[in-house]
Amino acid sequence: MLKRKIEAEIKTWYDIKPKHNALLVMGARQVGKTFSIRRFAEKHYASVIEINFERTPSLRSLFDGDLDGRTLYERLSAAGLGTLIPGQTLLFLDEIQACPRARTALKFLVEDGRLEVIASGSLLGIHFKEDVPSHPVGYEHRLDMHSLDFEEFLWAMGIGESTIEQVRINFENRTAVDSYIHKRLLELFQRYMIVGGMPRVVDIYTKDQNIQDVIIEQRNIVGGYKDDILKYAGNLQLEVAKVFDSIPDHLMERNKRFIMAHVEKDARFRDFKDALAWLRSARVAEFCFNVSAPIIPMGLNAKNNIFKFFMRDTGLLCQMSLGNVQQAILAGDLEVNLGSIIENAIADLLVKRGYPLYYYDVKGRLEIDFLITRDFKILPIEVKGGKDFRNHNSLDRLLENPVFSIDEGIVLCRGNVEQDGRVFYLPLYMVMFL
Structure with missing residues (x-):
């Protein structure tokens, strides 16, 4: 398996306690974002809920309507995507550019605090200029990922x-x-x-x-x-x-x-x-x-x-x-x-x-x-x-x-x-x- 520097940067974000912002990993397609996040999650979380908005567009409906933290937590629990353990579960929102409201929801998931959140996607600078109803300013930590140096x-x-x-x-x-x-x-x-x-x-x-x-x-x-x-x-x-x-x-x-x-x-x-x-x-x-x-x-x-x-x-x-x-x-x-x-x-x-x-x-x-x-x-x-x-x-x-x-x-x-x-x-x- 390829060793990537981004995983040390994710660890730096992870170590910020007791509460930290959502992590947004940005990069071109095929640079290894999904693989590195999955590998990190396996080592550091008791459970992982992964949603890929391009592979399963039906799950975009989780972010329709109200976006308060309690409602989102209940919807994720009801969706049967995995076990939710407060403080020990990572919500991984992959290809988030395909669901702009999920980007807006990062603020409310961070405020709720029961889930840690990592989002990743390609073409983010393009999609979110116009499509995001409200940017989660102050609630996300951004990392740029590149192909291997x-x-x-x-x-x-x-x-x-x-x-x-x-x-x-x-x-x-x-x-x-x-x-x-x-x-x-x-x-x-x-x-x-x-x-x-x-x-x-x-x-x-x-x-x-x-x-x-x-x-x-x-x-x-x-x-x-x-x-x-x-x-x-x-x-x-x-x-x-x-x-x-x-x-x-x-x-x-x-x-x-x-x-x-x-x-x-x-x-x-x-x-x-x-x-x-x-x-x-x-x-x-x-x-x-x-x-x-x-x-x-x-x-x-x-x-x-x-x-x-x-x-x-x-x-x-x-x-x-x-x-x-x-x-x-x-x-x-x-x-x-x-x-x-x-x-x-x-x-x-x-x-x-x-x-x-x-x-x-x-x-x-x-x-x-x-x-x-x-x-x-x-x-x-x-x-x-x-x-x-x-x-x-x-x-x-x-x-x-x-x-x-x-x-x-x-x-x-x-x-x-x-x-x-x-x-x-x-x-x-x-x-x-x-």
């Missing part, structure tokens, strides 16, 4: 905690990683780019490492995303589908900037603004905004109509891309033609680390792949997949500019840990520690 992938591939901890020490002390471990982790990072982090896909890969089986399952997930667009995007169906299908093509461009005319001839930003927001809310893709200057806070300097648009799982991006990119990656061909795949992997892993994404592009004369705020300072990051990773003119010029007073820059590359003045070369896999 690279550290979780390493766990799945049998890499021990002691190895990861030693590499973490190398990162913190800026010392070289043991050559065998470095080579092994680079190989696994290449495989992570192909496989991605969707739990079902990772599980398939760990069994026999058959890439064709991986691609088949990824194709199923991408197909599920397209079904969701048809089912949930409403009058944005056509625009969302066009944007989704165009993501690989945009990332294959030299500067990877999202260009509306590549989606549809003569299209403008306002024509597809809502479609882009839909995909971000569904946690399928993420914006990386250009900034006018690398100055804190970067959000105030972001150009909201100039951006890159990255897939939230690089394995799915590989499946959607034309050409046999999987074999090229396995062969170690990470030069310019696959730079978009590497950059997408870094973008996704930075988001999983909690960073909003920004980049800096001055009319093509100077471009920094990513800017993050770390320890209250701007940290510029260049991503280099090829052998020329020591060629970074843009980063050098940025560090030399006294206006911005940036202390250091990072080059994520295939090389080992190394320092050259104010530039640190770190292996691609060390993004998991940033």
Whole structure:
């Protein structure tokens, strides 16, 4: 079974006593929300009542009419879904986006206090903008769940905690990683780019490492995303589908900037603004905004109509891309033609680390792949997949500019840990520690 970090976060919520809010776990489809919640519940509760509103839509009627805690408790008891033990029973409301009134009811279930409640769902940011009669403000604790990050992938591939901890020490002390471990982790990072982090896909890969089986399952997930667009995007169906299908093509461009005319001839930003927001809310893709200057806070300097648009799982991006990119990656061909795949992997892993994404592009004369705020300072990051990773003119010029007073820059590359003045070369896999 795959080890997931989210379970430690759920445990932190669980340990808040004597009374805590309902837990709302949000994430894209297929990232493992249901499995992780079930596994946690089995270990920590005497009984569990699970309702999946997509699988059993008839149970939505439990939340019709009055929503006071006593009434809801009595209805759940009468429904015969399991034993209710005050203080020891978890009510797990899965796919809660399919029952907006259940989201409203969280407040009253928390106030009643006899049941602990965990809700989860996909597309929550989309559904609950309009459909929820009343948001349970102050009564829910939210967690975002993602597909597996690279550290979780390493766990799945049998890499021990002691190895990861030693590499973490190398990162913190800026010392070289043991050559065998470095080579092994680079190989696994290449495989992570192909496989991605969707739990079902990772599980398939760990069994026999058959890439064709991986691609088949990824194709199923991408197909599920397209079904969701048809089912949930409403009058944005056509625009969302066009944007989704165009993501690989945009990332294959030299500067990877999202260009509306590549989606549809003569299209403008306002024509597809809502479609882009839909995909971000569904946690399928993420914006990386250009900034006018690398100055804190970067959000105030972001150009909201100039951006890159990255897939939230690089394995799915590989499946959607034309050409046999999987074999090229396995062969170690990470030069310019696959730079978009590497950059997408870094973008996704930075988001999983909690960073909003920004980049800096001055009319093509100077471009920094990513800017993050770390320890209250701007940290510029260049991503280099090829052998020329020591060629970074843009980063050098940025560090030399006294206006911005940036202390250091990072080059994520295939090389080992190394320092050259104010530039640190770190292996691609060390993004998991940033």
